[in-house]
Amino acid sequence: MERLEKTRPDHPVARCRGFIFDVDGVLCRGEDPIPRSAEAIERLRRGGKKVVFLSNNSTKSREDYLAKFERLGIPVVEDDLVLAxxxxxxxxxxxxxxxxxxxxxxxxxxxxxxxxxxxxxxxxxxxxxxxxxxxxxxxxxxxxxxxxxxxxxxxxxxxxxxxxxxxxxxxxxxxxxxxxxxxxxxxxxxxxxxxxxxxAIIGKPSTHIVEVALTRLGLPPGECAFVGDMDTDMLAGEKMGMTTVFVRSGAMTEEKLRSLGIEPDFVFDSVIEMLAVEG
Missing domain, CATH: 3.40.50.1000 (HAD superfamily/HAD-like)
Structure with missing residues (x-):
């Protein structure tokens, strides 16, 4: 097992055993990977963290997303994918x-x-x-x-x-x-x-879809982080009592997020910055 970077005890990588990642704006922009996102996922997994991927996408099946993740260079199986x-x-x-x-x-x-x-x-x-x-x-x-x-x-x-x-x-x-x-x-x-x-509305910020993802992780919400780039991600995680991690790599700015009265627990430029990887 890889030892993840040195972090404070309150850092999300130190305090959380499971991670739910939004996809668009976090791992990719359309079909273009966000730099080093695949590396970040690989390092989390090697460090013993559980990871699932959640998307509000209402047009694609899990079969479609298997092909998408292959193009992104992130190995997944269907059970890793929780789509709307x-x-x-x-x-x-x-x-x-x-x-x-x-x-x-x-x-x-x-x-x-x-x-x-x-x-x-x-x-x-x-x-x-x-x-x-x-x-x-x-x-x-x-x-x-x-x-x-x-x-x-x-x-x-x-x-x-x-x-x-x-x-x-x-x-x-x-x-x-x-x-x-x-x-x-x-x-x-x-x-x-x-x-x-x-x-019923199933996708974020509803808790319905997050509950499915947490079941896949097999962990209580308090031991998991929701990593996203939109207000809906932060609201969904907050409702479930999860650690919320906002990344600036997506469509919504941090200023816009805070103007909505939403205060994430952590903010990073990207998922790789969350891991504090040098170079």
Whole structure:
């Protein structure tokens, strides 16, 4: 076992046995790795720390993320990955195994719902659940396979009385040429039309997805750190009583974070700086 760097007893590496890492803005920016992030994960693991990766992504399956992490140079297995698609599918499957689900979203969400043993239906009038992910492609256009699905979701909720489950609350999503609508745009449209909020939102800052990640670590929240670059990461970790670590490598500035009244336990420029690695 590698001896990790010399740290104060209150340093997150010294006080925490488990780490939950957000992905975008922490380990990578899009498909580009953040320098030395793979090295940081490797050193934590060699030092005996448990690590899982959590993302609010509502379009990709764990299979998709296995390929992404291979490109990032970070070895993982499916159990290391806790995505909003997977956590949402598991939430519905626990509530009602084999439930009839009408979905709005991408193929990655569909795949996780299928793997959870849920019955995907095309007739909204027989749906027991509506599961909402992002209906948009990477340019901000509504995906062709979602062209009529917001209407279908409306009918399932209005006529069939289906339960309303959302993968995440993200209003916007950063793209290469500017922001595009996120899952929250679909939630907002349905909520306004129905005067009804979702019965559950699974992704951060909800604790639902964090509880799944903590189960994977097999450790109590007080022995774990949440490492992220957004307010939702810090809020999720704070709600669970975890150590919160903000890194400046993502989209949100530290100033913006603090203007929201959020005070993380630790702040670093990047995950490698958290390890205080020289050179």
């Amino acid at each position: 698609t997977y956590a949402t599918a598991q939430y519905v499957a626990r509530e009602k195994p084999g439930a009839k689900v009408y979905m709005v979203g991408a193929p990655g969400l569909r795949r996780e719902l299928e793997l959870a043993g849920l019955e995907l239906v095309e007739d909204p009038f027989v749906a027991e659940y509506v599961v909402v992910g992002s209906a948009f492609d990477g340019t901000g256009r509504i995906r062709e396979d979602n062209a009529h699905r917001i209407t279908g979701a409306l009918r399932a909720l209005y006529h069939a009385g289906a339960k309303f489950i959302a993968t995440n609350p993200d209003r916007i999503f950063p793209a290469k040429d500017g922001v595009i609508p996120g899952t929250g745009a679909v939630i907002g449209a349905l909520s306004y039309m129905l005067d009804r909020q979702p019965d």
